[in-house]
Amino acid sequence: MNEIAAFNATGIEESGASGELPHSIEAEQQLLGAILTNNDMYDRAASIIGPEHFYDPVHARIYEVAAARISKNALASPVTLKAFLEEEEGLKELGGTAYLARLAGAAISTFAVRDYAQMIYDFAIRRELISLGNDIAAKAQLVDVKSEPKEQIVEAEQSLYKLAEQGQTESGFQSFLKSVTEAVNVANQAYQRGGGMAGISTGLADLDKQLGGLHPSDLLILAGRPSMGKTSLATNIAYNVAKAYKKGINHDGVEGAVDGGVVGFFSLEMSAEQLAGRILAEAAEISSHKIRQGDFQEDEFRRFVEAAKELESCPLYIDDTPALPISQLAARARRLKRSYGLDLLVIDYLQLCRGTAENRVNEIAEISMGMKAIAKELNIPVIALSQLSRQVESRDDKRPQLSDLRESGSIEQDADVVMFVYRGEYYKEREKPDESDLVAMETWQGEMANLHGKAEVIVGKQRHGPIGTVNLSFEPQFTRFGNLVQQWQQGGDQDVGF
Incomplete structure (x- = not known):
């Protein structure tokens, strides 16, 4: 071809065969x-x-x-x-x-x-x-x-x-003006919501106050020893976000969630049915043990059915495929966002994902980096649950620390927020003295009464805010965390001395 070729309207060479690949x-x-x-x-x-x-x-x-x-x-x-x-x-x-x-x-x-x-x-x-x-x-x-x-x-x-x-061409440097405009929009959202919260509400007022809500592109690690209730807290937050979901036009003119959000839940340990049972127990206020056994009173069964009907419209999607590779987990999250939208992703739990590295420490590092990459790419908060090492049990004070994160320091490094669930009642219950020691028994009962129905969420790291402890209520029969009523809030319209 010695001259510039002639082309038809489709941009494919006129002399080309009918089976030629598309090109111009x-x-x-x-x-x-x-x-x-x-x-x-x-x-x-x-x-x-x-x-x-x-x-x-x-x-x-x-x-x-x-x-x-x-x-x-x-x-x-x-x-x-x-x-x-x-x-x-x-x-x-x-x-x-x-x-x-x-x-x-x-x-x-x-x-x-x-x-x-x-x-x-x-x-x-x-x-x-x-x-x-x-x-x-x-x-x-x-x-x-x-x-x-x-x-x-x-x-x-x-x-x-x-x-x-491929082909995400809008990445790269952006002007400071654009960055400032986005920061102002985030602050405006917080102001419109009454102050104190720019992200998605967890449904737990004191936790929202500490975190400022769940922020897009953040990786939040929720860690704890077994039986502390980390899965329960994660399901509570997921349900609260999905239940509050309202669709509308956002500040940038794009249609999406104006309150709450669409939630994706990767349950790598429990089946979707078991997870749904937990959420139903919370919503219907019926013991999860009763639900498993089918041991209902008539009014309880009515509440159970009503709660199930209410949950049908909740945009909460569960994937219970075990041992998912991090690459597949990312692909499925992208697909969910394209198909139904996605505003919050929960992964239960991090150590059950699989990576490609042979060394376990490197594999965990790959997984935590992958989860942070998902949060940034999809511009959503990702809550990943994590196990803690057994060294917690050997200390007198069983409250977790950042050094207790299991198998890799990369989890702490990649996370924007690290939270620990701690229930003192669980450990105190195992310190029950001999009933013949009346003085010790009385002291123990007093301590148990003080700890009963309470839990702590310890914010050990927060990239954009303060660390500290948030006190929550915990109802084990419903596997439900809630806002803890403070002493000054009890008794209705009391004068609090302002």
């Missing part, structure tokens, strides 16, 4: 011509495409050499590129280095570079999709004992989501 030689020529005419146009294209997105390998090579020179602050023009491309066989077929001059001369509009780049990128993605489809079809036809259909589906899904991740 003309768009590639126009983009290259614009860059060779004005090197400043390269930055507009580089944020969208690379050499691999070109259909014509000669064009890919020209773009690659031009990009290398521009990156070194050297001029990329038909004259300067000539020396690097003289021996290219493909270029010789197009008329040699004179083709570079024809590209520059035929460039119609340098300011349309971004549009051409997007067009080239879109065609490249279409070709990738066709190639992926062919691979899926070929593997499905190949009957192999080692390749199960389910594994092929997972592999295809991963490839598709990897392809979907």
Whole structure:
């Protein structure tokens, strides 16, 4: 082809075969011509495409050499590129280095570079999709004992989501004005909500006050020893957020959650049915033990059915697939956001995810980094539950510390907030003295009465706020945390002495 080829309206060569892959030689020529005419146009294209997105390998090579020179602050023009491309066989077929001059001369509009780049990128993605489809079809036809259909589906899904991740061109530097505007919008949201909270409400007033709500792009670690109630607290928060969900137009003019939110819950330990049972116990105020046994009074069963009906409309989605790799967990979260929206993600719990590293410490580091990446990419808060090491049990004061986070310091490093659930009643109950020791028994009963129905959420790290302890109420029969009524709040409209 010695001259610039003729093209039809679709941007595909007229002489091409009917089965030819989608592409636009003309768009590639126009983009290259614009860059060779004005090197400043390269930055507009580089944020969208690379050499691999070109259909014509000669064009890919020209773009690659031009990009290398521009990156070194050297001029990329038909004259300067000539020396690097003289021996290219493909270029010789197009008329040699004179083709570079024809590209520059035929460039119609340098300011349309971004549009051409997007067009080239879109065609490249279409070709990738066709190639992926062919691979899926070929593997499905190949009957192999080692390749199960389910594994092929997972592999295809991963490839598709990897392809979907590409081309996010709006990342990179942004002006300080834009950053300040976003910060003002966040502060305005907090002001409109009565102050004290810019993020999504947890439904627990004192916890909201300490955290300022759940903020987008934050990774919150909720840790505790077994039986402390971390899963219960996570389900309570998830239910509260989903129950409060209201759809509307946000400050940026985009439709979404104006209150509460759509919640995704990865339950890697409990089944979806067990998790739903816990949420139902909380909503209906019926013991979860009674629900499991089906031991209802008539009024309790009525409450149970009403609570179930109410929960039907809650945007709470549960995935109970065990031992999920972090890559699949991320892909499923993206899919949920695209399909139904996603405002909060809860993962129970971090150590049950799988990574690719052989070393356990490195694997946990990979998982915690992956969870932080999900929070940033989807712009949502992610609450990840975590186990604590047994060293807590060997101390006199059983309150957890940051050093108790199990298996990796990267959890503490990646997290924006680290919270610990602690119930003194659980430990005090196991210190019950012999009933014959009346003095010790009386002291123990007094301490138990003081601790009964109370829990602490210890905020051990908070990147954007203070650390401290939040006192909550805990009703074990309903697996429910709540706002703790302080002494000055008891007795209705008392004069509190202001």
